[in-house]
Amino acid sequence: MAINTSGFGAYDIRGVYPQSINQELAYRVGRVFPELFDAKKVAIGHDIRLSSPTISDALARGLTEAGCEVYDVGQCGTEMIYFATGFNELDGGIMITASHNPKDYNGMKFVSRGCRPISSDTGLFKIKAAIEDESRDWAHRMATGTVHKIDIMPEYVKKILSYVEVEKLKPFKIVINTGNGAAGPIINELEKFLPFEMIKVHNDTNGFFPNGVPNPLLQDARAETADAVLKHGAACGIAFDGDFDRCFLFDENGGFIEGYYTVGLLAEIFLQHNKGEKIICEPRAIWNTIDIVESLGGVAVKCRSGHSFMKDKLREHNAIYGGEMASHHYFRDFYYCDSGMITWLMVLELMSETGKKLSELVGERIAKYPCSGEINTKVASVDVVKEIIAKVEKLYSEGGEVDKVDGLSMDFPNWRFNLRGSQTEPYIRLNVESRGDKKLMEEKRDELLKIIRG
Secondary structure, three states: OOOOOOOEEOOOOOEOOOOOOOHHHHHHHHHHHHHOOOOOOEEEOOOOOOOOOHHHHHHHHHHHHHHOOOEEEEEEOOHHHHHHHHHOOOEEEEEEEEOOOOOEEEEEEEEEEHHHHHHOOOHHHHHHHHHOOOOOOOOOOOOOEEEEEOOOOHHHHHHOOOOOOOHHHOEEEEEEEEEOOOOOOHHHHHOOOOEEEEEEEEOOOOOOOOOOOOOOHHHOOOHHHHHHHHHHHEHHHHEEEEOOOEEEEEOOOEEEEOOOHHHHHHHHHHHHOOOOOOEOOOOOOOOOHHHHEEEEEEEEEOOOOOOOHHHHHHHOOOOOEEEOOOOOEEEEOOOOOEHHHHHHHHHHHHHHHHHHHHHHHHHHHHHHHHHHOOEEEEEOOOOHHHHHHHHHHHHHHOOOEEEEOOOOEEEEEOEEEEEEEEEOOOEEEEEEOOOEEEEEHHHHHHHHHHHHHH
């Protein structure tokens, strides 16, 4: 197959199969990875996409022909590769997934020793350059390693459950929508240890995605979870993306909970039991998180959004937790990595402890700091993004406090906004929030969108 490296991005490789992502590319990645990252033992795994097993086989062949010992988890979610790498003290991990992309996509995510993310800043483009190097003798085999099939499920489940006191959980009725993705088998395993009555939606794994691609950030992908919550009178709903490193929450009324407010809930949980700890948060929407963290004696540290930046910042400050409004939640004791499974369990534990409904837990915070959620506008190029941001900064320069940790943030006494370009797609992204004034937030949102789209 032809080599096409157009799928290399800021955080991973992702593209259409077999044009951009195919067996030849995976094989070459396997051949160069041990050399570039001094990796002798590497974990691999794959999601439920139809092309994933063959890509995994090609990757394993490349790794073993480079002399590497391969620890194959098989079908799994991304966080299970983090766990396999960290728990077994391996030199790296590679997950074959395209997360929430359409079914004809696939890709790869990478970590090095210690579960450190490999991004464009830390070696991803070195992989790209190496596999493009036609002077390499790809027919020459340095050595032959071995593929070890491993079952990490028991230890992984034990680790996930360690974040809650199972005996204190109440027997809630909950809706769980795995979207035919990789989360289904994990939910089935966790169910054995939990008191919940689970209403499962699309829980069977199916790479054809007969019910649509699992991406609850899309409005159209939320209705089935919300409807099931109302139909069954459930205490809440939980929906996952394809590789389940993100989970999304719905309250007992079927209302979608913005990830921003989930960050606040988790920060509260950690700080109630761990005074003085640091919490990493991103500047897209931040006032609610800072208010909670500081009121509980914690320290809020701002960080550019993106998993590699968040994980590095967690390590730098030894922070106990960090969260993004896109529903990536990072945990110090989970190798500084993100987990969708830990997230929903901790929220259910909070509901159990407080006796409050999910709408009650977040309702007060939403009223205190209403936000727009992230609004995306497609643009022609990166240059257009820069032009729009410069124009907005000039127009709002009077009285605004400027922060450029991630894009452009401007804080005013009663409202603020963040405007940034996507790292992976041709979009400019807007977030607006206010202090207890939903109408003001909406007015400023519409005002900014008129400028951006005009």
